[in-house]
Amino acid sequence: MAIKATATVAMVREKFPQAVVETVNFRGEETIVLLPEHLVTVCSYLLKTQQYTFLSSVTAVDWLESDPRYDVIYHLLSIPNQSELRLKVRVGKPGEEHPSVPTVSGVWPGANWYEREVYDLFGIIFSGHPDLRRILMPMDWTTHPLRKDYPLTGFDLPEPHWGGQVPYDTDPGVGSQTMRTPYSRELNERRSKVTENQEPGTERK
């Protein structure tokens, strides 16, 4: 219940005044925005004294034009106290390709896969993570799909497996898979800027 979470927020504010940037209460849900360097200490405090033993989820939001760019969000749940809490950490300077956040997999072992997923889809590195590699995309994928500057239909990658036309004699077949929206038609026009050896998803420099 929000009453218990509010008490927790007050206690965290009191104990770690240097770590808390701001607290938000929207629709009855409490959010604490922290500085990245103090994340692990606050999390251990929440685990040991406030019994926030259950980590529901670690995720991220990409605010493309903001500085800092990404919000990394932790949803916590306390089973004995029956209360929920959200922690938020803002990282990512403009131009920084892979921002870094300390890992909480030492506090909650379940964070392992969630942080791998955030790394895979956003490119945020979790320092201290035991096994940071891609989990959802193929292993040799180089870009991070859930970033806002990655198009929904993806880039037309030069892979032999699934690209190309179906060579029926009567029907020339469907077009390339990026031709479906105006955005991706634009991408196809910029194809002359793509060379063979460059990273998929990047433009020729």
Place this chain on the structure above:
Amino acid sequence: MQKQDIETQYIIEDSQDLEDGKRVDTMTINMGPQHPSTHGVLRLILTINGETVVKAVPDIGFLHTGIEKTAEAKTYNQALVLTDRMDYLSPLNSNLGYSLAVEKLLGIEDEITDKIKYVRVLLAELQRISSHLVWLGTHALDLGAMSVFLYCFREREMILDVFEEISGVRMMTSFICPGGLQADLTPAFDGKVRAFTSIFLDRLRDYHDLLTNNQIWMERTKGIGVLSAKDAIAYGASGPVLRGSNVVWDIRKVFPYSGYEKFEFDIPVGTNGDVYDRYLVRMLEMEESLKIVDQALEGMPEGAYRVSNPKVAPPPKWQITGSMEALIHHFKLYTEGYRPPKGEVFVRTEAPKGELGFYIVSDGTAKPYRMHVRAPSFANLEVLPLMIEGGFLADVVASIGSIDIVLGEVDR
């Protein structure tokens, strides 16, 4: 074809000295994505020493659909359709979670009438029974009891008949939408649900007769895949996996949503955390869901099937042909969509697989800025290595079945 060489990064080297003085030869095998017993496209890289599993690493992502990214390009009403296809065994529960999150974001939770709440609970519990029936059928099929599969699917067809009656679609109904329901219940709905509830308790007893005290079943499931309560909570396992490990936690009781506080039902909790306990928890959950369905059917109130808030709900169809304002209203709602205020919400519901959470961030426009789904099967799959390392290879199948994963949810 790229050879996936993650095996070299983290397996135990073959022919290594694992026990003192004795050389032990391990073998790394691939329980590949195409497998009859992995309940979907799950890849397990198992390092085995004889029949014992020494190390297990799940490799997921073979069903990654980019639903979260696709939802950012759709309006809130259109993104509802995507939520059906994540946990494809219980689409109505995902719809319910999504609708609750969007309604919380919009701030129209108080306008949801009792009729909407009762129908939502009824459909969610029917969907829970149908999801558990598929679980039971496939789990029993993997462990050798093939006839249970056919019985479960026979019962499930009756539930799908109910869904087809109200929405026209068997599986991906999208019937529960933000703002209420898509349509009103038909007159034949009551009869079809009663036809199901009147026979289901006897059928459940049949399944119990076949499996629960069956010597073979008990030997294959008791003491297998043990998960301690501490591990379950630390890894974020939820639902029957958590309850099977002696943790009393059900979101319908703790954070009641959509009128669950009005219904009387119990929560089955296991003691040992093995496959048998999780099986019993789900069997008893089906009985409890049946109780809720009966209560909802008896106490169904009259009322509107949709909120009357013009910002969210379209005008009734008969008005559109007559009134220009209604036509424009309908047009704006379906092309542009409603715009919730800026903010973020996280709503948890109790899906058949566990704690399903929807985290929706809105930036004031008609499309969600970010929709993240906390899938229960994702966290439940993380505890799989804990369950099977040290056990036999044949028990891997039992453990996977007992966690009840749906890869559509794990990979999204």
Place this chain on the structure above:
Amino acid sequence: MGVKNPWEPVQTFSNTQTPRLKRELHVKNGEAGILTTQVSKLIDWGRSSSLWPATFGLACCAIEMMSASADRFDISRFGAEVFRASPRQADLMIVAGRCSIKMAPILRQIYEQMPDPKWVIAMGACASCGGVFNNYAIVQGVDKIVPVDVFIPGCPPTPEMLLFGLNELQRKIRERIPNPPDPQKASGLKLQGPIGEEL
């Protein structure tokens, strides 16, 4: 009765444009004998009536495929209840569900492991054309990877639709319509795109 029953199955392939394989059994004096024609008809009937599907259920359509093999919509009345786990023992691959890019090489590998003669049914909208998901992660139509004989629309198609598709495939086998060309093999087909030869 001038009104056609809308529930009658429509012709799903062209009589003139669809090629037919010759019956190549035992040609004597430049003509196939009557007996060998009957034998090859028997073989085609046998092939079509005992299709053994390989389990390739990926997502939601797999559940409807399981429903099709369950008791209400019985797939075994058409001879296809033996779902083989190993592709080496199967001759039909029902691609049921959305194929992601990580799964695509595996789909091709399973298809290649099946011995000839083999057929592929693309079940569902996602397998036929990408379906609801027009994004970076889903192959927009499994016919970019394997040659598909029958496409079944629907999301998910009801088991009756799957059985109708199976019947159409059986009709295709009996009428000796060949498999479509393999998209992974170079066809030598030159295609004219809007910007000249490069598309």
